[in-house]
Amino acid sequence: MTTALEGMELTQVGPGTMMGGLMRRYWIPAALSSELARDGAPLRLMLLGEKLIAFRDSAGRVGVMDHRCPHRCASLFLGRNENGGLRCIYHGWKFDVAGNCIDMASVPPQQDFKHKVKAKAYRAVERAGIVWVHMGAGAEAPPLPALEILDVPDDEINVSFIQRDCNYLQALEGEIDTSHFGFLHAGHVDPADVAEDDPVRHTVTSRAPEYHVTDTAWGTQYGAYRPAGPGRMYWRCASFLFPFWTLAPNGEFGSHVHARAWVPLDDSHTMFCFLWWKRGASAMTQPQPAFKDGRPIGGAGRGNKFLPNTTDWLGRWRLAANSGNDWGIDRAAQRDNTIYSGIEGIHLQDQAITESMGPIVDHELEHLAPSDQMITRTRRRLLMAGRALRDGGVLPPGVEDVEVFRGARSGYFVSDDQRPWPEIYAGQLAAAVRPPPTRSCAAE
Ligand code: FES
Ligand SMILES: [Fe+2]
Numbered sequence: 001m002t003t004a005l006e007g008m009e010l011t012q013v014g015p016g017t018m019m020g021g022l023m024r025r026y027w028i029p030a031a032l033s034s035e036l037a038r039d040g041a042p043l044r045l046m047l048l049g050e051k052l053i054a055f056r057d058s059a060g061r062v063g064v065m066d067h068r069c070p071h072r073c074a075s076l077f078l079g080r081n082e083n084g085g086l087r088c089i090y091h092g093w094k095f096d097v098a099g100n101c102i103d104m105a106s107v108p109p110q111q112d113f114k115h116k117v118k119a120k121a122y123r124a125v126e127r128a129g130i131v132w133v134h135m136g137a138g139a140e141a142p143p144l145p146a147l148e149i150l151d152v153p154d155d156e157i158n159v160s161f162i163q164r165d166c167n168y169l170q171a172l173e174g175e176i177d178t179s180h181f182g183f184l185h186a187g188h189v190d191p192a193d194v195a196e197d198d199p200v201r202h203t204v205t206s207r208a209p210e211y212h213v214t215d216t217a218w219g220t221q222y223g224a225y226r227p228a229g230p231g232r233m234y235w236r237c238a239s240f241l242f243p244f245w246t247l248a249p250n251g252e253f254g255s256h257v258h259a260r261a262w263v264p265l266d267d268s269h270t271m272f273c274f275l276w277w278k279r280g281a282s283a284m285t286q287p288q289p290a291f292k293d294g295r296p297i298g299g300a301g302r303g304n305k306f307l308p309n310t311t312d313w314l315g316r317w318r319l320a321a322n323s324g325n326d327w328g329i330d331r332a333a334q335r336d337n338t339i340y341s342g343i344e345g346i347h348l349q350d351q352a353i354t355e356s357m358g359p360i361v362d363h364e365l366e367h368l369a370p371s372d373q374m375i376t377r378t379r380r381r382l383l384m385a386g387r388a389l390r391d392g393g394v395l396p397p398g399v400e401d402v403e404v405f406r407g408a409r410s411g412y413f414v415s416d417d418q419r420p421w422p423e424i425y426a427g428q429l430a431a432a433v434r435p436p437p438t439r440s441c442a443a444e
Pocket of ligand 1: 069070071072073074088089090091092093
C-alpha cells in the first residue's frame with residue numbers, strides 16, 4: 001500500500017518538495033511553439049506550481065520567467081513585448097529572454113543599476129514544435145532526453161496538448177494500467193463480433209491478463225500476455241520513463257514511435273503532451289476499430305472537442321467534456337451496452353475516470369491488487385529516486401545518462417517466442433523500424 005506520507009511525497013511538485021526537486025532536473029515539454037508569436041502577447045504558463053510567463057522576442061528567441069517583475073512584482077503578463085525584450089508596463093523596466101534587465105527607464109542614468117537586476121528566468125529550447133523548459137538551478141542544463149520520437153524530423157511529428165484536472169500521478173497511472181482496457185474501453189465488445197486477427201479481439205477474449213513487470217534503465221516496464229492460438233501469445237507492453245513519461249501499448253510495436261508526458265502544472269492539474277510519428281502504425285494513424293461486419297466499435301471515436309483557450313493560468317487546451325457536464329456520459333448507451341462506459345472516445349474515458357478520483361487520490365483508501373503491480377512498482381521507483389536525490393544528492397535515471405531512454409519502445413505483437421520476457425522484448429526491439437537519427441540530443 002501507499003501511505004499518506006508516500007502519497008504526499010509522490011504527488012506534491014512545488015518548489016522545495018521531493019518530487020518537485022526531482023522533476024526540476026529534467027527538461028519539461030511546456031507549450032506548443034505555435035503558442036508564442038514573435039513580439040506577440042506573453043503566455044501565462046503554470047509549471048510545477050510556479051506562475052511563469054513565456055514570450056518570443058523580436059529575434060524569435062523564447063523566454064520563460066517568473067511572471068513577477070523583479071522591481072515591485074507587477075505581472076509581466078501585462079508587459080509590452082517589443083524590440084528584443086519584454087517591458088513591464090508599471091515603470092518601464094525591460095528584460096531579455098535570459099531575464100537580464102536591459103533598460104531601467106524610470107531611474108535617472110547616474111543611479112541606474114540594471115546590471116544588478118535579473119528576473120528569475122529558466123532555460124528554454126525548441127524541438128519538435130514544442131517549447132521545452134528546464135527549471136533547475138544549476139549552471140548547466142542536461143541534454144534533451146534521447147526519446148526515440150526525438151530522432152524523428154520535426155515535420156514528421158504530430159503533437160497534441162490536453163489539460164487534465166487532476167494530479168499527474170493518477171493521470172500517468174491510468175496509462176500503465178493494462179487491466180482496465182477490457183472494461184473501461186471495451187467492456188461492451190463481444191470477441192465473437194471482432195475479426196480473429198484484430199488485436200482488440202485478444203484484449204476482450206482474456207480480460208484479466210497476466211504480466212511481467214520489470215525495472216529498467218529508464219524506469220519500469222510491463223509485458224502483458226494473453227493466449228493467441230496454439231503456441232502463440234498476444235503481447236502488449238508499455239513503459240514508465242522518468243520523470244513523467246509513458247509509452248502506451250496502443251500501436252504495432254514495429255513502428256510505434258511516440259512519447260506521452262504527464263506534466264504537472266500544479267498539484268491538481270496536468271498537461272498531457274503527446275508526440276507521435278506520423279508514419280508509425282498506431283491508434284492515431286490507423287482507422288477507428290470496427291466489428292467484423294464493418295460497424296464502428298462504440299466509444300472508440302477519435303478527436304477531442306476543446307474549449308477556446310483563455311489567458312488564465314489553467315486556461316489552455318481544456319476539453320469541452322469535463323466534470324462540470326459529467327464528461328458527457330450517455331446513460332442510455334451505457335445501459336444498452338453500445339458503450340460500456342457511456343463516454344465517447346478512449347482519451348475522454350481515461351480523462352473522466354482519473355478526474356473522477358478527485359484532484360489528488362487519497363491513497364490510503366485504495367486496495368491495490370496483484371493486477372496493479374506495475375503501478376506499485378512505478379511508485380516505488382519514483383519514491384526511491386526522489387529520496388535518493390533529496391537525501392543523498394544522487395541524480396535520478398536519465399538526467400545525465402539520457403541515452404537510457406533510447407531503449408524504450410511499446411506496443412503490441414503476436415509471437416511464438418517462448419523465451420523469458422526480457423529476451424522477447426530485445427528480439428522485437430532489434431527487428432523494429434527505427435527512425436533515422438536526425439539530431440544530436442544536446443540542448444542548444
Ligand atoms: S514593477 Fe515592473 S517596472 Fe516597476
Ligand atoms: Fe485507458
